[in-house]
Amino acid sequence: MPRPIQLRNLHAQVVHELGQRIVGGQLKPGDLLPREEALAEELQVSRTALREAMKVLTAKGLIEARPKVGTRVREARFWHQLDADVLTWRCATLPTEDFVHKLLEMREVIEPAAAASAAEHADEEQIKRLQDAYAAMAAARNLDEWAVADLDFHQAILDATNNELMVSLFAVIEAALGTFFVMSAQAADDFRYSLPHHEKVLQAICRHRPDAARRDMQHMVADSRANMARQKRAARKG
Amino acid sequence: MPRPIQLRNLHAQVVHELGQRIVGGQLKPGDLLPREEALAEELQVSRTALREAMKVLTAKGLIEARPKVGTRVREARFWHQLDADVLTWRCATLPTEDFVHKLLEMREVIEPAAAASAAEHADEEQIKRLQDAYAAMAAARNLDEWAVADLDFHQAILDATNNELMVSLFAVIEAALGTFFVMSAQAADDFRYSLPHHEKVLQAICRHRPDAARRDMQHMVADSRANMARQKRAARKG
DNA sequence: TTGCAGTATTTTGTAAGACAAATTTCGACA
DNA sequence: TGTCGAAATTTGTCTTACAAAATACTGCAA
Numbered sequence: 001m002p003r004p005i006q007l008r009n010l011h012a013q014v015v016h017e018l019g020q021r022i023v024g025g026q027l028k029p030g031d032l033l034p035r036e037e038a039l040a041e042e043l044q045v046s047r048t049a050l051r052e053a054m055k056v057l058t059a060k061g062l063i064e065a066r067p068k069v070g071t072r073v074r075e076a077r078f079w080h081q082l083d084a085d086v087l088t089w090r091c092a093t094l095p096t097e098d099f100v101h102k103l104l105e106m107r108e109v110i111e112p113a114a115a116a117s118a119a120e121h122a123d124e125e126q127i128k129r130l131q132d133a134y135a136a137m138a139a140a141r142n143l144d145e146w147a148v149a150d151l152d153f154h155q156a157i158l159d160a161t162n163n164e165l166m167v168s169l170f171a172v173i174e175a176a177l178g179t180f181f182v183m184s185a186q187a188a189d190d191f192r193y194s195l196p197h198h199e200k201v202l203q204a205i206c207r208h209r210p211d212a213a214r215r216d217m218q219h220m221v222a223d224s225r226a227n228m229a230r231q232k233r234a235a236r237k238g
Numbered sequence: 239m240p241r242p243i244q245l246r247n248l249h250a251q252v253v254h255e256l257g258q259r260i261v262g263g264q265l266k267p268g269d270l271l272p273r274e275e276a277l278a279e280e281l282q283v284s285r286t287a288l289r290e291a292m293k294v295l296t297a298k299g300l301i302e303a304r305p306k307v308g309t310r311v312r313e314a315r316f317w318h319q320l321d322a323d324v325l326t327w328r329c330a331t332l333p334t335e336d337f338v339h340k341l342l343e344m345r346e347v348i349e350p351a352a353a354a355s356a357a358e359h360a361d362e363e364q365i366k367r368l369q370d371a372y373a374a375m376a377a378a379r380n381l382d383e384w385a386v387a388d389l390d391f392h393q394a395i396l397d398a399t400n401n402e403l404m405v406s407l408f409a410v411i412e413a414a415l416g417t418f419f420v421m422s423a424q425a426a427d428d429f430r431y432s433l434p435h436h437e438k439v440l441q442a443i444c445r446h447r448p449d450a451a452r453r454d455m456q457h458m459v460a461d462s463r464a465n466m467a468r469q470k471r472a473a474r475k476g
Numbered sequence: 477t478t479g480c481a482g483t484a485t486t487t488t489g490t491a492a493g494a495c496a497a498a499t500t501t502c503g504a505c506a
Numbered sequence: 507t508g509t510c511g512a513a514a515t516t517t518g519t520c521t522t523a524c525a526a527a528a529t530a531c532t533g534c535a536a
Contacts, residue, residue: 009518010518010519011519015297035486035487036487045520047520047521048519048521049518055293056296058294059298065487065488065489066488066528067488067526067528067529068486068487068526068527068530069488069527069528070486077402077405080322081403082320082403082406083321084318102403103403105404106401106403106404109404110347113346113347114347161343163344164340165319165320165341165343166343166347167319168320169320172403247489248489248490249489249490273516274517283491284490286492289518290490303517303518304516305515305516306497306498306500306501306515307500307517308515308516308517309517
């Protein structure tokens, strides 16, 4: 008996439901939502709960409400694309090739710079955490364990920059790596292939060598891109 | 007669008011907000409007509500630091030297990469817009006109990457440039000093030279950093 | 027929009151 | 002293009512 996904709050569920409809393309920019009373009835919630959800979606730039005229879906250029929820909704279905490319471009920009900054600013505790994450990757016995440890590793690097703006970009890295994990789930045998790349980056950061850290991270992401392309070809021949 | 700042909606005003109190440090992480009924009375709004505002602040990661225990201000590491509102609230008062440094670090990461990507991906219309923005900068007769055109120029570059994730980083650039404009408001005589830098970047993008665009943009941001340091020294002595 | 003004209508915005659900706290009892 | 259960408090949800804003329409006059 598949019970419905229980998010903590009712309005959180509504946010998720409508957000997914919009970002997923079921509701298109320019579309007019049903009036609040009708939509509330359709979703089986009170107008109060619905409105709390709508305010959140408005804050994410997805919709725009005006008296008398109604509530419209905004153009995609107004969406807060870096918002963790928006990214999650975009990756809910397997992302398009185009979007995967954009995620990779972001990694290529963010991660080498973050690695360099981390090599410069990381304190001992942060380096310890990085080492722990690496150890967990080395010890991973399946793709799931690897994925958790890998995310931890990359987050630890962002944290080690000691720049909270950089840290907030983790949502993007998470989306990119998450997509990659899903795509490589089929070929799950050699999930540890990138461990040497991680070790190099780890060493460079431990030794406080920004340039080396940047270069090694560039290699890691470039390799990741190549691997993704390989996955794609395999999937096509499939 | 200074009328209160009229944001469109009541709850938008409440979002602004509470958001500023939190990000501005008047309410600190761990602090417990008054219960909804009391806070609503303090702010002279209904509980309904207050709750719509609280949901927005929750979505921005600033607060966390739980039944019986109340609503707490979350630790800064959970705040959505890239959110345009959060950035605005942080820059509402003149930012700390530390934060200015972090904004500059972000510019150094984002803008050279964006310029390179723009040189690769920009279409004719996007280049036209970039040229228009440059022309407006060249024609600017005061710091205000310059600021508008400058923001336009940098946004046009992000748009020309044709990567909506990159475009969403404009909120960060806007905060960084905005802070810079405020700081250099005193020495408003040579506000056009960086025009040659902009011209070089423009040319590189027009000619589709990614490497040149990256390098020239690096120079521009480095120069901006040097100028900021100069402002700071002047402010200390002055 | 066309333009304008004023009115009607529709939709979101705000308020208020009641009750449900969750969670902590405190007390009773073993 | 420990554990279980009841009470109290705070957020969560629903309902109803009305205010405000903006469009659409209607009728009048030029």
